[in-house]
Amino acid sequence: MQQVVVDPGTGKVRVRSTRLSRGSGQRWLLAPEFVGICGTDLDIIAGSRADKASVLGHEAVVRVVERPSPVFHGTETGTSYLINPVNAEDQERIIGHSEAGMLQNAVEIPAARAWDGLLVPVLPDLDPLLAVLSEPLGVAIYSAELLAAQALPERLLVVGAGPMGLLTAVTAGLLGVPEVTVVDRSERRLRYAVENGFVETDRVLRRESGPNPDAAALYDGPGPDAIAVCVGREHRRVALRDALRIASPGARIGLTTGFKAGETLCEIAGVDLHQIRRLNVCGxxxxxxxxxxxxxxxxxxxxxxxxxxSRRHLLDAMKILINHPELFRRFITDIVSLREVPQSLELLMRERSAPDEAPYRKFVVALGQS
Incomplete structure (x- = not known):
């Protein structure tokens, strides 16, 4: 079998051939079908996260080849499932972060290492390729719920026009948020968002490398009453400072982007930003x-x-994908094989190093092409 591995320390990505253990025993044997490349994968390669898994990939559609006994919720072999990557009982255990990820032909998980809720059946009417967007779309749904408070926000600002940011913007629009604006440093990303119907032409703003964006350039009246921070980790501090400055009094700010343990900002001294995200887990x-x-x-x-x-977020995401297939197909820009992953990741990392010029991209790995 083959797997994509990240060499510790160097961040170099390569395809490695290895052997699956012989015999079955009490294990799950999964065959990944589609795996999405996520911004957190790039964070791990860049060394900005402390995750220890050498095999990446947590956005995944898999087929169950073998299952232990007893099984969770009547799981069937030969059926496609989503990976729900975070263990709700122990948030330190995450597929593709602390546990081996899905960028490999076959994944063996000992029964004792699996957890209830890890596998969620793909709804029968959903295209398996689109299904790979269910996990990030579920994240966007969860974020929108947390930002909604007692009612939907009137004016949502999404900071970041990568896949996670644009999924958040589209989700908010589908849920009924009246005004959704996206800000990004890349004109190419913003243009892609407008041309593909993810956001209205007059609701995008390019953040120049120098001065902070002016709230007056976005809003005739008050600033946003909700902000979603959806940028790579290297831009997290600038993005949050922008959000704090632009937000209207009483606004909610959602941290989709992760922060380091104990990380703070002088504008909100004493607030552990890492801990904020850890207080809400899987619904x-x-x-x-x-x-x-x-x-x-x-x-x-x-x-x-x-x-x-949560399982509910993933089910809601799949229903949205079924109802809007053409819209969400436009989120996927590149479909590659497993052997093409190293050069694809190299391209993404190179583009990420020049954020003012970066295009919008969402890579999906089709394991059947490997």
Whole structure:
């Protein structure tokens, strides 16, 4: 079998041939069908995360080849499932982060290492290729719920026009948020968003490398009452500072982007940004935790965030994909084989190093082409 591995320390990505263990025993044997390349995969390659898995890939559609006994929820062999990557009982255990990911021909998981909720059946009317978007779309749905409070926001600002940011923007629009604006440093990404119907022409703003974006350039009246921060980790601090400055008093700010343990900002001194996201895990608790903070300029805002998704979020995501297939097909720009992954990741990392010129891309690995 073949797997895509990241060499520790160097971040170099290569395809490695290895052998699957002989015999079955009490294990899950999964055959990945489609795997999405995510921004967190790029963070791991760049060394900005402490994750230890050498095989990446947590956005995945898989087929069950073997199953242990007893099984979870009547799981059937030969059937396609989504991977729900975060263990709700132990958020340190995440497929493709702490546990081996899905960028390989076959994945063996000992029964004792699996957890209830790891596999969610793909709905029968859903194209398996589109199904690979279910996990990031579920993240967007969860984020929108946390930002909604008692009612949907009136003015949502999404910071970042990569796949996660645009999925968040489209999700908010489908849920009924009246005004959704996207800001990004790349004119190419913003143009792609407009041309593909993800956001209205007059609701995009390019953030120049120098001055912060001016709220007056976005809004005739008050600033956004909700902001979703959806950028790569290298831009997280600038993005959050922009959000804190632009937000209207009482706004909610959702941290889709991760922060390092103990990381703080002087504008909201003493707030552990890493911990904010860890307080909401896979849909629990509900209502989700929201942290009130006083910003240095005198206004009060509310921070929230989460890790993982629940089964309900994934089911809701699949229903949205079934209802809007043409819209979401435009989110996928490149379909590659397993052996093409190293050069694809090299391209993404190179483009990421020049954010002002980066195009929009969403790579999906089709394991049947390997």
């Amino acid at each position: 629990e608790p509900w209502p989700g935790h929201v942290h009130q903070v006083d910003v240095a300029d005198g206004k009060c805002v509310y921070l929230t965030g989460h890790r993982g998704t």
